[in-house]
Each structure stands twice: as structure tokens, then as C-alpha cells.
Amino acid sequence: MYLAPEGEELEIATAAADFIADALPIARLHEGSRPDMSPELRTSLGEMGWFALALPEDAGGSGLSAIEHALFFREIGRQCGPLDVLVQALAANCVQDDDLSAALIAGEQGVGLLVADGERHRLIGALDARYGLAVSPQGAALHDLAGATIDFRPALDPANSLAVVSDIGSAVATSEGARVWQLGQVGAAAMLLGLAEAALDLIVEYAKVRETFGKPIGSWQAVRHVCADMAVANEGARAQLWYAATALKEGRGDATAHLDAAKHLANEAAQFATDSTIQLHGGIGVTDEHDAHLLMKHAALLSRLFGERNALLADLLHAELED
Amino acid sequence: MDLRYSDEDRAFRARAREWLAANAPKTPRPPDGPEAERFDRDWQKKLFDGGWAGVAWPTDFGGLGLSGLQQVIWYEELSRAHAPALHVSTTYVAQMHAGPTLIARGTDEQKAFHLPRILSGESIWCQGFSEPGAGSDLAALRTSGRVEGGEIVVNGAKMWTTAAAHADYMELLIRTDPDSQRHKGLTWIAFDMKSPGVDIKPIRTMLLDDHVNMVFFDEVRVPISAVVGEVNGGWSTAMATLSFERGLGFIADQLELFEKVGRAIELAKKTRGADGRPAIEDVEIARKLAAIKAETMAIRSMTLADIAETDRTGMPGPKGSMMKLKVTATHKALTKLVSDILGWGFFEFDGDRDNNPWTHDFLWSWVFSIAGGSNEIQREITADRVLELPRSR
Numbered sequence: 001m002y003l004a005p006e007g008e009e010l011e012i013a014t015a016a017a018d019f020i021a022d023a024l025p026i027a028r029l030h031e032g033s034r035p036d037m038s039p040e041l042r043t044s045l046g047e048m049g050w051f052a053l054a055l056p057e058d059a060g061g062s063g064l065s066a067i068e069h070a071l072f073f074r075e076i077g078r079q080c081g082p083l084d085v086l087v088q089a090l091a092a093n094c095v096q097d098d099d100l101s102a103a104l105i106a107g108e109q110g111v112g113l114l115v116a117d118g119e120r121h122r123l124i125g126a127l128d129a130r131y132g133l134a135v136s137p138q139g140a141a142l143h144d145l146a147g148a149t150i151d152f153r154p155a156l157d158p159a160n161s162l163a164v165v166s167d168i169g170s171a172v173a174t175s176e177g178a179r180v181w182q183l184g185q186v187g188a189a190a191m192l193l194g195l196a197e198a199a200l201d202l203i204v205e206y207a208k209v210r211e212t213f214g215k216p217i218g219s220w221q222a223v224r225h226v227c228a229d230m231a232v233a234n235e236g237a238r239a240q241l242w243y244a245a246t247a248l249k250e251g252r253g254d255a256t257a258h259l260d261a262a263k264h265l266a267n268e269a270a271q272f273a274t275d276s277t278i279q280l281h282g283g284i285g286v287t288d289e290h291d292a293h294l295l296m297k298h299a300a301l302l303s304r305l306f307g308e309r310n311a312l313l314a315d316l317l318h319a320e321l322e323d
Numbered sequence: 324m325d326l327r328y329s330d331e332d333r334a335f336r337a338r339a340r341e342w343l344a345a346n347a348p349k350t351p352r353p354p355d356g357p358e359a360e361r362f363d364r365d366w367q368k369k370l371f372d373g374g375w376a377g378v379a380w381p382t383d384f385g386g387l388g389l390s391g392l393q394q395v396i397w398y399e400e401l402s403r404a405h406a407p408a409l410h411v412s413t414t415y416v417a418q419m420h421a422g423p424t425l426i427a428r429g430t431d432e433q434k435a436f437h438l439p440r441i442l443s444g445e446s447i448w449c450q451g452f453s454e455p456g457a458g459s460d461l462a463a464l465r466t467s468g469r470v471e472g473g474e475i476v477v478n479g480a481k482m483w484t485t486a487a488a489h490a491d492y493m494e495l496l497i498r499t500d501p502d503s504q505r506h507k508g509l510t511w512i513a514f515d516m517k518s519p520g521v522d523i524k525p526i527r528t529m530l531l532d533d534h535v536n537m538v539f540f541d542e543v544r545v546p547i548s549a550v551v552g553e554v555n556g557g558w559s560t561a562m563a564t565l566s567f568e569r570g571l572g573f574i575a576d577q578l579e580l581f582e583k584v585g586r587a588i589e590l591a592k593k594t595r596g597a598d599g600r601p602a603i604e605d606v607e608i609a610r611k612l613a614a615i616k617a618e619t620m621a622i623r624s625m626t627l628a629d630i631a632e633t634d635r636t637g638m639p640g641p642k643g644s645m646m647k648l649k650v651t652a653t654h655k656a657l658t659k660l661v662s663d664i665l666g667w668g669f670f671e672f673d674g675d676r677d678n679n680p681w682t683h684d685f686l687w688s689w690v691f692s693i694a695g696g697s698n699e700i701q702r703e704i705t706a707d708r709v710l711e712l713p714r715s716r
Contacts, residue, residue: 236621
């Protein structure tokens with residue numbers, strides 16, 4: 001029993017942090033950068049093998065686990081990275097066909113996320129996508145978007161495009177079981193954790209330099225105590241994510257319950273931290289040039305995917321836990 | 324990261340479970356009074372005789388020197404066996420504060436005298452830190468000690484002293500340099516509660532119990548050999564205690580909370596609301612219960628993550644303050660929710676914990692978020708030491 005990243009896990013986390021801070025820094029969203037991954041970024045992430053961390057080696061992956069997957073997507077979250085990075089990785093875990101799988105792992109073909117919305121579907125992160133992936137706890141299905149009607153809509157969250165899609169056609173690949181959904185939960189929870197940590201870091205650094213009434217705002221308890229509460233929420237979300245990712249890696253019987261709890265706590269922590277960081281920044285916090293609103297908008301999107309509050313809580317209530 | 328227990332840890336769990344099944348008291352702990360004290364001393368003696376006393380203490384001082392993880396296993400098994408929880412016992416201060424402080428700062432004579440008595444349940448300790456004018460701001464304390472030859476003469480008053488009427492000794496922090504300010508000029512004394520000139524007055528709390536007290540000192544003479552650490556160096560001795568309290572000191576509470584949520588869910592299944600339906604069918608109650616369950620899962624994970632960190636650094640870190648914030652907030656949310664589940668049963672309360680443990684717990688939730696450093700102080704500590712924000716004072 002050891003519930004903290006160690007050894008090679010730490011090395012992968014550091015490598016991911018360096019690569020992502022360079023390849024898709026959050027600053028890109030202030031520089032008129034397009035939403036979603038560009039084809040160039042997608043192939044460069046693919047070359048590094050980032051989409052296949054949790055895929056077995058004989059399936060063309062790195063043979064690592066949900067732990068490394070979590071550590072990577074936490075760094076994606078820190079930079080407000082697009083959702084389609086995660087969807088690409090999930091698609092790679094959904095497909096058995098060698099050629100298609102290789103194309104997805106390499107990032108040659110893009111994948112957006114399909115989410116049912118009444119009679120039609122929403123499609124997120126598919127500006128350059130060939131495929132759409134629909135995921136549920138029962139299984140996952142990859143659809144070719146070639147024949148679909150895609151109506152791109154204005155998107156609140158600048159990190160990802162948003163579309164309404166109809167006529168998605170039949171699936172080109174499917175997978176049974178919870179595996180893809182669970183990796184989606186780990187990835188989304190990890191991104192939310194990264195967003196929450198970035199939101200806290202933003203206000204902590206600002207509170208050291210911004211002065212009111214002749215003192216740094218970080219010395220006022222009205223600011224300090226909210227920051228402390230953010231730190232507590234983040235700590236709980238982080239520890240529970242480590243537990244859930246490790247439970248998934250080890251195939252424990254209570255992994256589902258721990259994943260639901262991890263996603264719920266990440267939802268709550270990210271929404272609290274991104275809300276609070278805007279408020280504590282004061283006026284500058286509501287400006288477009290600031291990162292705070294980018295984090296808030298992305299957190300709002302991610303907290304609705306791979307388990308939103310009410311569904312998670314309904315599943316969690318009666319779940320049995322092991323020692 | 325790894326959730327699997329080693330063979331050694333699994334064997335330890337099995338050993339603890341087996342011993343507790345045979346030896347844990349079959350009757351509940353009396354809520355207070357001399358019966359509670361007798362019960363606590365007997366249980367501590369039984370733990371001592373069975374080789375289970377001092378789980379966190381180093382082996383050199385008669386403890387078991389358990390790893391952080393084995394301490395978690397021990398408290399989980401205590402909770403599972405419905406054995407008395409350490410944090411409600413009158414032996415808590417001795418186990419978790421006084422003993423560790425003596426181990427860190429005591430002389431060989433002090434250790435040889437006190438430590439075996441604490442482990443065997445012969446000595447009960449209380450904490451004499453807070454005063455009427457010094458609670459969160461401990462360094463404002465004014466109880467004085469006049470050094471006269473080989474003695475210190477104590478005058479003043481301590482407040483919120485849990486178990487003072489049962490205690491044999493007190494961790495007494497006083498001002499021995501009358502010209503000193505704040506953290507300087509304080510002295511930490513292993514104080515004999517049977518000294519002439521000590522007067523104990525219970526403070527009735529909103530729980531309708533008398534577990535906290537005021538303790539008055541009128542020209543009480545203490546041999547200087549009872550000083551732990553240096554005369555006028557008491558702040559440093561006191562801090563050794565507090566960091567221990569904020570570190571692993573809450574393990575038992577953390578794990579018990581986990582257990583309590585399960586009981587609350589069972590309660591919500593069998594308790595019917597005014598409309599005749601089980602409380603669990605109320606979607607708001609069900610969601611709140613599940614959200615609190617998630618919080619207790621996070622608390623357990625935080626405990627395990629903290630232990631991984633503590634095992635690496637060898638010291639409980641400042642994250643103990645964050646743990647206390649999370650645990651007390653979750654405890655308050657749970658007991659508040661159960662007050663809704665219980666309906667009118669919640670209001671039937673005569674002060675007896677056994678008659679209505681949930682209402683008792685509900686009232687205790689404020690004691691929990693104030694005692695041992697209020698939540699406001701814990702936020703200050705988190706802001707200073709974890710986030711390294713500019714100081715507020």
C-alpha cells in the first residue's frame with residue numbers, strides 16, 4: 001500500500017508536464033488559437049505515444065496503466081488542454097482493428113466525443129475529426145462522421161468546438177464493458193484536478209503580489225481562508241483520484257465506486273476552485289485576457305462528462321467498498 | 324502507487340482482528356463520570372497486557388513502533404470490533420500528546436517514570452493550554468509561575484480542560500518570566516493534579532455534559548524537576564505536542580466517520596419520514612448521503628496518501644490541518660443530515676449519549692470543529708505552511 005506517485009510514475013508525470021507546457025500552453029487560448037487539437041499537434045502527441053499509455057503493448061500501446069493515464073491528463077488539465085486529447089486515447093482503447101488502431105494511436109485520424117442530446121447528438125472537439133466516439137458504462141462505439149451532418153455552434157468553452165450532429169450512421173468499431181468509460185472517468189477527473197490546481201496556483205501567486213489597503217491580499221483572511229478551503233478540496237480530489245486509478249489498475253471489485261467518488265470530488269473541487277479564483281482576483285478575474293475564465297468554462301464542460309453529479313451520487317449510495 | 328497490503332500487513336490485520344474479537348469490551352463505554360474513567364483505565368490495561376499499547380510510540384519507549392499504515396489498520400480493526408475509540412477516552416491526551424511530548428523532550432527520569440504509567444492506564448493526563456483569555460491565541464496565556472529555589476509557584480486558571488476531574492497529570496503551560504511577551508518566557512510542566520491548591524470546576528456544555536472544566540491554581544507549588552524542556556522554553560515543548568495532534572492524531576476520527584456513513588445509510592432505509600416513506604427515498608437525502616460518503620472515501624484516501632508522505636519524510640506535515648478541516652466539515656454535514664433523517668426522534672435528547680448517539684454527535688460536531696485548534700486557525704496554518712501566503716499577523 002503506497003498512495004503517492006513514485007519512481008517511473010513521477011518521471012512520466014514530469015515528462016508530460018514539460019511536453020504539454022510547451023506543446024499546448026494555456027496561453028494559446030489568448031493568442032487566437034483554434035479550439036481542439038490541430039492535426040499537427042495530434043500527430044506530435046501520437047508520436048510520443050501519449051494516446052496509448054494505458055493500452056497493452058501487444059495492442060501497440062505503452063503497456064502502462066490508469067495511473068500514468070491519470071498523471072498525463074492532470075497535466076493536460078493544468079493547461080486547459082482540449083477534451084479530444086482524452087477522446088483520442090479512449091478511441092485507441094476501443095478499437096481492435098490493427099490499421100484503424102494504429103491510425104488512432106498515431107493521431108493520423110481525429111476523434112470527437114458524441115454525447116446524446118435528446119433526438120440528436122452533441123459533438124465535442126471534432127473540428128478536424130474523422131470519427132465520433134460514444135461512451136457509456138456499458139460500452140463504447142466509434143462512428144465514422146463522413147456521412148454525418150455537422151452543425152458547428154458557438155462554444156462557451158474556447159478549448160473545444162461544439163456541434164450538433166445528426167445521421168451519425170452505424171459504428172465502425174465497438175467495445176463491450178466499462179473499460180473505456182472508466183478510462184474516460186479517470187482522464188476527465190484528472191483534467192478537472194489539473195484545472196483546480198491551476199486555479200489555486202493562479203490566486204496564490206497573485207495574492208502574494210497584489211496589494212490592497214497597503215498589504216498583499218494574501219495576508220487578508222477573507223482571501224486566505226477561501227484559498228485554504230480550495231487546497232482542502234483539491235487534496236481530497238487528488239488522493240481519491242490516486243486511489244481510484246490504482247484500484248482500476250489492480251482490477252479491484254470496488255474500482256467502480258472509487259471512480260465515481262473520484263469524478264464527483266473532481267467535479268466539485270474544480271467548480272469550487274475556478275469559481276473562487278475568479279472572485280478572489282477581483283475585476284481582473286472577469287477579463288478575457290485572464291486565464292481564470294478559461295479554467296472555469298472548461299471545468300463546467302468536463303464536470304458534465306463521464307459522470308455528472310446526480311448520476312454519480314445515485315450509483316455511489318449503495319456501492320460496497322473493500323478494505 | 325499500490326493498494327495491495329504486504330503479507331506482513333495482512334498478517335498484522337489478522338492478528339489485531341483476532342485479538343480484538345476475543346478481548347474488546349462487550350459493553351459500551353459509560354458516557355462519563357467515575358464509571359467512564361474506570362472503563363478507560365481497564366481497557367488501557369487490557370491493551371497493555373495484550374501487547375497493544377502505544378501503537379504509535381517508538382519501541383525504545385515501550386510502544387509498538389507501528390508504521391503509519393499499520394496504525395491505520397489497527398484503528399480500522401478497532402472500529403470494526405466496536406472497541407472503544409481512543410479519541411473519546413480519558414486516556415487520549417496521555418497517549419497522543421503527553422507521551423509523545425515526553426518522548427521528544429523529557430529527561431530520562433521523566434520518561435522512566437511517566438511512560439510506563441501512561442501505557443498501562445495507570446496515569447490519565449489532561450491538557451492545560453487554553454485559558455479564559457487565551458484559546459486560539461495560545462501565546463496570550465497568563466497563568467503564572469514564580470520560580471522560588473527548586474520550586475515553581477503557580478497561580479491562574481486553565482479552561483476547556485477535558486477529563487480534568489479524572490486526570491493524574493496535566494500538560495501545564497504557564498508564563499514563568501513575568502516580563503515576557505507572547506511565545507517567550509513560557510514553561511511546560513508535567514503537573515501533578517493532586518497538588519494542594521488545585522480547584523476543578525466543571526463547565527456544562529450544550530451537550531448537557533461536564534466533560535470540560537476550568538482548573539484554578541492558587542499558590543500551587545511544583546518541583547522544578549517536573550519541567551519538561553527548558554524553563555522559559557515551553558513554547559518549543561508545546562509545539563512538539565501540537566504537530567503530533569494535527570498529524571496522525573485524527574486517524575481514529577477519520578476512519579470512524581467512514582463507518583458512521585454506513586450506519587446513517589442503514590438508518591435512512593429504516594426510518595420513515597412524516598409522509599410514511601423511508602427517508603432514503605427522499606432524493607435530496609439520498610444525494611446528500613452519497614456526497615458525504617464520497618467525502619469519507621476522500622478522507623480515507625487522504626489518510627493513506629498522507630501516510631505515504633509521512634513515511635518518506637519521517638514527520639507529520641502541515642497537511643494535518645487540512646485533514647482536520649475536511650474531517651470536521653464532513654462530520655458536521657453528516658450529523659446535520661441525520662437530524663433530518665431522524666425526524667422528531669432527533670429532538671428526544673436528555674444528554675445521555677447512549678439514548679440518542681446521533682443528536683449527541685450533532686452537538687459534538689461544534690466541539691470537534693473548535694477544539695484542538697479551531698477551523699479558522701487550521702485555515703491560517705494551511706495558508707501559512709501549505710500555500711505559503713503572506714502572513715496575516
